[in-house]
Amino acid sequence: MNKLPETVFKALSDSTRLRCLTLLCQEGELCVCELTHAIQMPQPKVSRHLALLRESGIVADHRRGQWIFYRINPDLPVWVRDILERTAREIAPTEPFVRDHERLTTMAERPGATCVV
Template sequence: MTPTELFKALADETRVRITQQIVREGELCVCELTAALEQSQPKISRHLALLRSSGLLQDRRAGQWIYYRVHPQLPAWAEQTLAQLMQTDDPQMAADNERLLGMRNRPGRQSLCG
């Protein structure tokens, strides 16, 4: 991943918010992201596909569910950039966190995600 690829991937507010939630939680599925960001499943999926194709995220399939996490082989400078991103005092990130934590019937890595 190059700096240009990273910044292009993060050049959209929705993709930044998705990345913040995944960095914070370690791994999330689409249904958790739709609840946290209050966005439609197709919109979240489209942004996840771009983040995955950029090399920022990696997905894994568990049965019928797909989980997303930060790619484990990111360069150190990219990991440091993401760490700095998490240090921001962002009211939107706090609101997204609150919605995620308040998600009713949040999947225990099984039931609702797809």
């Protein structure tokens, strides 16, 4: 995986991707439906942004039952993980990130908590 700085900063430059990445840094792993619920955007739009992040190697995914779960790619270079984690930590207490996290934590029947592996 070749992580050029442009790829990382391009991913962070879009508000939808930044919101998804922030939630993934906070939660570790989320399914598409959790992300769509949290950021209040249509599933096709969120999936399109997640596909771009997956193709760039920033996130990894796996299927568990009927759900596809995403997480920050554990094979990222340290400098990329540092940027993502620092960015998420610094912006998490601001809007819309606070609201996104509140919606996620109050989501009923979250697949991450209820699906059977």
